[in-house]
Amino acid sequence: MASVTHSFMKLFRGPSTVPGQGVRPVSTTQRLTRRSSGLGAVSRTLQSEEPICVLDIGSTSAANIRYLTQRGHKIYSEDLLEASTDPALITKDEQGQTILDSRRFLADNLVYPAAQFDIVLCWNLADYMPESLVKPVVARLWSTIKPGGMLLAFFHTREAGPDAPCYRYHIVDNDILEMQHVEARRDLRRGPTGVLHTSIEKSFRLQRVFNNRHVENLFRDFGSIKFFLTRDNIREVLVVR
Amino acid sequence: MDMPKTGEFAHIGKSVVIKGELSGSEDLYIDGTVEGTIQLHGNNLVIGPNGQVRADVNTKVVVIQGKLEGNIRASERVELRKSAVVVGDIVTQRIAMEDGAYVKGKIEIQREAAKPSPAPATKPELQVEAKSAAAGSTPVTKQ
Numbered sequence: 001m002a003s004v005t006h007s008f009m010k011l012f013r014g015p016s017t018v019p020g021q022g023v024r025p026v027s028t029t030q031r032l033t034r035r036s037s038g039l040g041a042v043s044r045t046l047q048s049e050e051p052i053c054v055l056d057i058g059s060t061s062a063a064n065i066r067y068l069t070q071r072g073h074k075i076y077s078e079d080l081l082e083a084s085t086d087p088a089l090i091t092k093d094e095q096g097q098t099i100l101d102s103r104r105f106l107a108d109n110l111v112y113p114a115a116q117f118d119i120v121l122c123w124n125l126a127d128y129m130p131e132s133l134v135k136p137v138v139a140r141l142w143s144t145i146k147p148g149g150m151l152l153a154f155f156h157t158r159e160a161g162p163d164a165p166c167y168r169y170h171i172v173d174n175d176i177l178e179m180q181h182v183e184a185r186r187d188l189r190r191g192p193t194g195v196l197h198t199s200i201e202k203s204f205r206l207q208r209v210f211n212n213r214h215v216e217n218l219f220r221d222f223g224s225i226k227f228f229l230t231r232d233n234i235r236e237v238l239v240v241r
Numbered sequence: 242m243d244m245p246k247t248g249e250f251a252h253i254g255k256s257v258v259i260k261g262e263l264s265g266s267e268d269l270y271i272d273g274t275v276e277g278t279i280q281l282h283g284n285n286l287v288i289g290p291n292g293q294v295r296a297d298v299n300t301k302v303v304v305i306q307g308k309l310e311g312n313i314r315a316s317e318r319v320e321l322r323k324s325a326v327v328v329g330d331i332v333t334q335r336i337a338m339e340d341g342a343y344v345k346g347k348i349e350i351q352r353e354a355a356k357p358s359p360a361p362a363t364k365p366e367l368q369v370e371a372k373s374a375a376a377g378s379t380p381v382t383k384q
Contacts, residue, residue, distance in 0.1 A: 062338035069336070069350040077344045 031170070031178040037228040038152045038236030040175030042119055045150065046071060047174070052118035055144065057125050063170035063178065064121075076117070080137065081166075081204055083109050084129055093132075102136040110137065115146045122153035123169050124234075126218065128204040135218065142221050145241045151222070153237045155210045160233035166204040210235075255291045263296070272307070283316075290324055297329075305342075312346075 045052065046068070055076045056064050068075040086108075089100040120141055126134050145151060156164050167179040182203060210218065212227065212235075219225055219239045228236040250270040253259065257273035264280040272289035279286065281300040288294055292307030301317045305325040313319060315333040323341030330347040338344075 060338070060342055060344045062340065062342070065336065065338065065344075065348050069348060072350075074347055074349045076347045079343070079345065 031180045033172065033176055033178050034230075034232060036175050036177045036236060037230070038154075038238050039171065039177060041226070041228075041238050042121075042150055042152050043174040045119060046073065053116055055112075055117045055120045055141075057121060058123050059168050059182065061168065061170050063172065067171045076112075078109060080109060080125055081128055084133055099132040100130045102133050105133055106136055106140055110140045110144065112144045114143050115149075116144050118146055118149045120145055120149070120151040121169075122151055124154045124156070124167065126153060126210065127156050127164075127206055127208065128166050129207065131207060138218055139221070142241060147241055149241050151219075151239045151241075153239070155215060155235045155237060156206060157233045157235055158209050158211075160206070160209070162206055164206045164233070166206075250285075250287065253292075288325075303333075 091101045170178040222239040226238045250268045253271045260276045268285040270287045271292045274293045276295040285302040286300045287304045290306040297311045304320040306322045308326040310328045318335040319333045321338040321342035323339040325342040
């Protein structure tokens with residue numbers, strides 16, 4: 001499994017950030033809509049009158065905050081992709097390869113009491129997060145979800161291709177999402193001669209493609225898993241602790 | 242709520258650094274650095290674009306353009322402008338956010354949030370119990 005995973009990684013791996021430089025995602029204004037069966041399944045819990053705790057992992061979304069708080073729920077917002085670009089996380093493994101320090105990452109992020117959340121909205125995090133952080137993050141998420149709680153995650157299929165753009169998902173309705181492209185940021189910098197240059201920071205790049213077996217393995221500590229296939233090369237996965 | 246006119250708000254300027262408990266019964270605009278706690282029951286707080294606040298905040302309305310690390314309890318509303326960076330929990334009746342605002346923490350809406358204890362009926366006063374005032378500036382005490 002590890003060698004198969006590694007092969008996929010070699011196809012799609014690209015540095016999501018330039019080492020030593022943090023990336024602040026900048027979203028464009030253009031948004032697409034898509035119907036989400038996974039969100040529809042989660043929405044049954046969101047419609048409950050009982051207030052619940054929801055963790056939204058993604059850049060701060062006013063739409064999601066509004067949608068959830070209007071229904072009386074508490075929302076915790078934490079942008080893990082942005083946090084993964086912290087240059088202080090860069091370290092080397094036993095083979096001397098550059099990786100991100102997952103212990104340090106989890107010391108600063110996802111610090112919650114056990115069994116806190118009824119729902120975790122993971123979106124496309126696993127597809128774009130650096131390899132060394134994915135499994136530790138999922139393990140931490142497992143511990144923060146209440147028994148019976150749910151986690152919704154999106155995974156690209158192989159057909160999506162290595163340049164599949166990174167989207168931020170905004171909840172519009174029970175099963176409708178708006179997708180906002182998280183684009184590369186253009187920075188204006190003054191060169192040594194005083195001339196202004198435009199530099200393009202690299203945006204988040206698809207790190208890997210999970211097949212069904214990989215997804216099942218990733219969430220093996222969860223009690224149940226459900227797949228929703230869609231037409232836009234996204235596989236929606238709903239797991240229950 | 243735009244940059245308040247001088248005279249409507251007590252003003253902590255860009256170069257001012259305050260560490261300690263900050264309390265008062267008038268509106269406050271912070272464009273400097275504050276560490277500690279901020280208690281402005283029934284009043285408004287604006288953190289300007291240069292403001293760097295590391296404090297728990299208890300007010301009626303908070304408008305954030307700069308950075309706040311700490312928990313916010315606003316009895317009426319919280320407004321986060323596109324340059325706002327908030328690390329901490331927010332409890333309020335209403336929240337308005339511009340695209341680009343960053344929040345890491347909990348957001349909880351409490352209708353008819355716990356009303357702040359009424360301020361004593363005295364003249365507007367801003368008090369600062371500070372461990373150290375900004376170098377080169379007069380203490381921020383207004384009567």
